[in-house]
Structure formats: C-alpha cells, structure tokens
Amino acid sequence: MFLTLVRRDLTLIARSPALWMPVMFFVLVAALFPFAVGPDARLLGRIAPGVVWVAALLAALLPVETLVAPDLEDGTLDQLASRGIAMELVAAARIVAHWLGFALPLLAALPVAAVLVGMDSATGWRLALALLLGTPALAALAVVAAALTAGLRGGGALAGLIILPLALPILIFGVAAATPGALKLLAAASLVSVAIAPFAAAAAMRQD
Amino acid sequence: MTLRPHIASLAAVPPEPLTVADLACRRGDRLLFQGLSFRVDPGAALHLEGPNGSGKSSLLRILAGLLAPAGGSIAGGGSRGFLGHDVALKPRMKLGEELAHWARLDDGRQLLPAAMAAMNVAALIDVPCKHLSSGQRRRAGLARVLASGADLWLLDEPTAGLDTASAALLASAMAAHRAGGGMIVAAVHGDIGLAAPQRLQLG
Numbered sequence: 001m002f003l004t005l006v007r008r009d010l011t012l013i014a015r016s017p018a019l020w021m022p023v024m025f026f027v028l029v030a031a032l033f034p035f036a037v038g039p040d041a042r043l044l045g046r047i048a049p050g051v052v053w054v055a056a057l058l059a060a061l062l063p064v065e066t067l068v069a070p071d072l073e074d075g076t077l078d079q080l081a082s083r084g085i086a087m088e089l090v091a092a093a094r095i096v097a098h099w100l101g102f103a104l105p106l107l108a109a110l111p112v113a114a115v116l117v118g119m120d121s122a123t124g125w126r127l128a129l130a131l132l133l134g135t136p137a138l139a140a141l142a143v144v145a146a147a148l149t150a151g152l153r154g155g156g157a158l159a160g161l162i163i164l165p166l167a168l169p170i171l172i173f174g175v176a177a178a179t180p181g182a183l184k185l186l187a188a189a190s191l192v193s194v195a196i197a198p199f200a201a202a203a204a205m206r207q208d
Numbered sequence: 209m210t211l212r213p214h215i216a217s218l219a220a221v222p223p224e225p226l227t228v229a230d231l232a233c234r235r236g237d238r239l240l241f242q243g244l245s246f247r248v249d250p251g252a253a254l255h256l257e258g259p260n261g262s263g264k265s266s267l268l269r270i271l272a273g274l275l276a277p278a279g280g281s282i283a284g285g286g287s288r289g290f291l292g293h294d295v296a297l298k299p300r301m302k303l304g305e306e307l308a309h310w311a312r313l314d315d316g317r318q319l320l321p322a323a324m325a326a327m328n329v330a331a332l333i334d335v336p337c338k339h340l341s342s343g344q345r346r347r348a349g350l351a352r353v354l355a356s357g358a359d360l361w362l363l364d365e366p367t368a369g370l371d372t373a374s375a376a377l378l379a380s381a382m383a384a385h386r387a388g389g390g391m392i393v394a395a396v397h398g399d400i401g402l403a404a405p406q407r408l409q410l411g
Contacts, residue, residue, distance in 0.1 A: 015300040075294030082290035
C-alpha cells in the first residue's frame, strides 16, 4: 500500500514539467552568489555552506503548490479517504516521494554548486552528509505547509512563511555540520520533523 | 466506522444493510438536515432527491466517511465505492494507468477488465486523461467504482454528462450490482435508470 502510494507520487513527479526546476534553481542560486558578493575566495568559502543550505531550502519550497493542492481539488484525497486509507500514510508517502524528487537531484548537483561557490572538497563532503541528513526534514516541512495551505489563494507564498521559521534549526545545525556535535543535532532535528510531519499534514488534509 | 476492512467478493458474504439513524449535517452555520433515518437492504437502491444545496452531496460524503455528521449514526453498508463531482484523474497520466493504480489500491485488478468493458472505456486506456471528454471522464470514474468491488456505491449525479448509450451502460451495470447483493445510494435529478428505487426527499 505504502509503496504503491510512493510509486504513484514519483510517477506524477516524473511526468511533471517542473521536474528539473528545483535543481536548476539550486544551481542558479549558487551561481548567483559569487556575482553578488564579489570574487573574494576567502569570503565565498566562508559563506558557501550557508548559501548552499538556503538554496536547498528554497528548492524544497519551489514545488510546494503542487504537493497537496491538486489532490484536494481533483478529488484524489476523497478517493483515498473513502477507501479507508489513512491520510497519515498518504502524507508519509508524499514526503518520501518529494524527498526523492528534489533532494536526490540536488545532491547530484552539489559538486557543481560547490565549484561555483569555491568550496574545498573536505567541506563539500561534510556538506553532502549534512544535506543527506537535513533534506528529509525540508521535504517533510514542505508537505506540511502544502497541506495547510492547499485550497487557499496565494497558498505558495503563505507556505513559505510557514516553513521558514520551522526550518531554522535544520539550517543552523546544517551549516555548522563541520563539528560532529552539530551533525548529531541536525540528525535529531531532522528526525523530529520527519516523525511529526505526517500527522500534522494529515490533520490538515482531513478537512471537510 | 471502518470503511473497507477487506474487499469481500459480493457473492461470498452478503453485506450488512446500510442503516442510518437520526443523522444530522451542519455546514458552517447552516443545518442542512437532521433526524434523517433510512435503511438500504442488499440489492436495494436509494434515490436522494431535492433542490441544489439541500445536502445530497453532503449526505453522500458522510456515507463515504469523508465528512463527519453533526449527529446520528451509520451502520453497515459494507465497503464503499464513491464517485463525486471530481473524478480524480491526473491530466498527464494515461487512463489505463489511472484505473490500474486505483485497482491496485483496491486489490481489484481481476475486476478491472470487466469494469472497463462494462463502462466502454477499454479503448481509451492509452489516452492521456487531459484529452478525455467530460462524459469519458465520468465513465472512467464509474469504471473505477465497478472495479473496486465495493458493496455500497455512492454516486453523485452519475449520469451528468453521459450520452444515452453510456447511461444505458450505467443502468445495466447498476442492475448487475444490485442482482449480486450490492447497494446503491445516488444523488439524482430525475431518472438514472434504477429499477424501483426507494426515494428520499431532502430540503
């Protein structure tokens, strides 16, 4: 059941014309920063992890309007609920599919982004590990915000306002991932977000 | 209310009759209906009639478990197959993929070919859903209900957008469902080809 739902969500993501948008966006933001702050390699190297994390957060937010709203409008959630399928399961499947759809391409594009912001390879590897731990939380928060704002006009902008404060712990520990302690805190914060998100999203999706 | 504990084959165990007692529905500040009681036996069908906004769709949503009633109780009815106004077909998916996906969730894969033939959508399986007409989408939604193997069909104006031939297909599918012990509750305006339905006037 769960795998059927995940596979379905992945198929829909793969057919979407916006499939490559988050990763393109991620690379473009990384490319933009050297132009904005100038070619000072030391400065760039220092802010690089922060730049990558902000870019990843915005990339996770990009498809937020397509995560839940279409299913609410076209009756898909009704069909699932009338079959007695728990909305928590639907939300969890959506989180997994969204993570696979945006975070994996993003990790693949990380070397490109790392070169663009002048990151050395040791930092790059640590950042990759931090992204691997932290992006599930970004996907989970995006699905929660999508569920909360589905059916509202301007839902996407509102979703951004909901996610950004909640994503702060992930961002703080993610950028500080150079120290092992921060990595553990990042994993903990990520785990909490992923564990709570299906229930929060389901509560919002069960509106009548 | 567990809605679909397991997809039972219709012939194996006849479903419990659908029994509704003292049901009330509130939407916002408005009380749509209250004190609603009725019973639908296996093989029987119920027409929900009444003007727009009288609560026909809300009653169907309550019976499908999509909406919490403001009061009263619902018992029996077996597993539900619901078709509302929105048919839940994704524009970029082919119709065959859509029906197969739902059949997989319903564990109704062996029922799907017959259901597609009964609603005459078998020739459309390679068509992306965005290219389907509203009548074809409707037929696909009905085929999904058929393929679900559900005991109780909850249909919201099932003939809306159907041509005469398709309406006749629906009528014979509903007759076959009832002959097998299935139940139907449908919101209708006029006749949808159900033989000897019970009628419930709302509003």
